[in-house]
Amino acid sequence: MAQILAPTAQWQMSFSKNSTNASTLTSKMWSSLVLKRKGTHKSSAKFRVLTVKAENSTVNRLEDLLKLDVSPITDKIIAEYIWVGGSGIDLRSKSRTISKPVEHPSELPKWNYDGSSTGQAPGEDSEVILYPQALFKDPFRGGNNILVICDTYTPAGEPIPTNKRHRAAQIFGNQKVINEVPWFGIEQEYTLLQTNVKWPLGWPAGGYPGPQGPYYCGVGAEKSFGRDISDAHYKACLYAGINISGTNGEVMPGQWEYQVGPSVGIEAGDHIWISRYILERITEQAGVVLTLDPKPIEGDWNGAGCHTNYSTKTMREDGGFEVIKKAILNLSLRHREHISAYGEGNERRLTGKHETASIDTFSWGVANRGCSIRVGRDTEKNGKGYLEDRRPASNMDPYVVTSLLAETTILWEPTLEAEALAAQKLALKV
Structure with a gap:
């Protein structure tokens, strides 16, 4: 101009x-x-x-x-209601005007949408009700405008099948779980694709870049593709109030990761879902396609996971390493149940190669990224700390994964016989 x-x-x-x-x-x-x-x-x-x-x-x-700032003219704000769609991984949203700024979800009205258009209700009874659950500042509209995480119910008040937050809230609301103050640190990996060819950003169309090695945390035009998107997302998340703790380029070119946490209980799921929404909006503006597919490119390329770091109050206290080993024992006994809930297409990623364990076998180790569960060197040295569940796929539902970890390690108790057999198999002395 x-x-x-x-x-x-x-x-x-x-x-x-x-x-x-x-x-x-x-x-x-x-x-x-x-x-x-x-x-x-x-x-x-x-x-x-x-x-x-x-x-x-x-x-x-x-x-x-x-960029117009309407706050000097009116007290009204725009609230973007956001929910998980019918596939269980797609995000939907729509806007409404609220008469004044709000500080708590309870100040917002419930709303509804056409569930038949999202695969969540039949056409003859299509109304689905949105319940506001968590608020974030809107980095796109600015001002007092907000993003609102909602979960979904029938008009009778029953959670619909894709509403995984409802069950997670029940588990995290259990007093035994509350007392353990479960912490989560979630590592969300994602891949950026070129719009027209649906091929990773920075890759020659229909061709391949050089082999993996220089791209992880790499710097330079021939090693890093999409840094502006990653940085824009980082700042937008901080503005929104998401507890984002870092970001880095990943092993496969065109692939990135950001970390959210430590977050307590249900907050972990809320923060991951809203961070995904913001990332979708940024890639929409940039003209780049976001995919959370756990194995976007077949062959000798890393997949995309959502490693979930987890600890409880007793794990973080002196003697916590024994509590961690007991948790690992429980996780081994429910391996199939966890795998079935850890993301669609995860079998293409968990092959035992590219820093993964086999989907069919449960394993654990100290500092071993080829195991199902990794324990850090510092945790072993200090005798307390956290574990990392490396099985969740990049498209996992964080409400499901975090609540299942809490349920299996805090609320669920195996039989003595199963516990003894598992301890022997895993060489655990608990």
């Missing part, structure tokens, strides 16, 4: 649409241009500022409106 200082009447006439000078000016983006007439520099009152815009002037005007 260029600003032209020009006389009010006479000079405006010289900048007609057919003027050669005018067409030249409007085809370029100049930072500033001052046109002066001899003898008029002392009389600036005869001049006014005109705006000459580039050929994409419509886009510029749209950007101005998108």
